[in-house]
Amino acid sequence: MPLGKALSDCDTATKLGKAMTGNVTPTTPALSAMGVTGASYECLPGPLKVFVQLCRSSGIRYQATMRIGAILLALTAFSGGAVHGQPAFPEVAEVRVEKAARRLLLLDAQGYPVKIYDAIQLGDEPVGPKRFEGDERTPEGRYLLDYGNASSAFHLSLHISYPDSRDRAYAESQGKSAGGAIFIHGQPNSLGTGRMEGDWTDGCIALSNEEIEEVWQLVPDGTPVELVP
Known part of the structure; x- marks a missing residue:
């Protein structure tokens, strides 16, 4: 996966982290394709669900939340497989x-x-x-x-x-x-x-x-x- 794509996914993770900590509603195309609206995370990959639950329960500071979200979503993008140049969220069979x-x-x-x-x-x-x-x-x-x-x-x-x-x-x-x-x-x-x-x-x-x-x-x-x- 090109580095630029991975970085753009990290930016998406930042927006996701804000949404999960109540700072902004997720409205990016990538999140819409994942079916995420408001505080819903049913369509997220497993690692990100864990991340969201952790942030909600432990009150991780905002900056740390952003960094963790960026890392997790970037790793998922690298491992999830490319679909016409995009990470596969969720997997369609x-x-x-x-x-x-x-x-x-x-x-x-x-x-x-x-x-x-x-x-x-x-x-x-x-x-x-x-x-x-x-x-x-x-x-x-x-x-x-x-x-x-x-x-x-x-x-x-x-x-x-x-x-x-x-x-x-x-x-x-x-x-x-x-x-x-x-x-x-x-x-x-x-x-x-x-x-x-x-x-x-x-x-x-x-x-x-x-x-x-x-x-x-x-x-x-x-x-x-x-x-x-």
């Missing part, structure tokens, strides 16, 4: 897309939601699995988020490994192409601000730009994704 409910869930290793995004947007033909190129449907099944594209025309994007061998075989049996280029992404760069209305993609899953930024930080390449009707 799987992504689930519920098409009819218009929800995207980030799940931990036990299958519990880490984060839920509502009002996702799908392809122009949202009902039914994608079968062919140009049908504007969103796939259904289990795939991988195999790589991210930071230069996407839709803010940021994570590629879904559709089609797999079964998808290709079915399409070929019908004399057609299965298509591809299915992503979880943000809003069109040409839009400027806000978001498009309704279902508008060619089969991708669209989030707000703020939401895809969080997903980009939390979801590593190779994460399984399940898309259900």
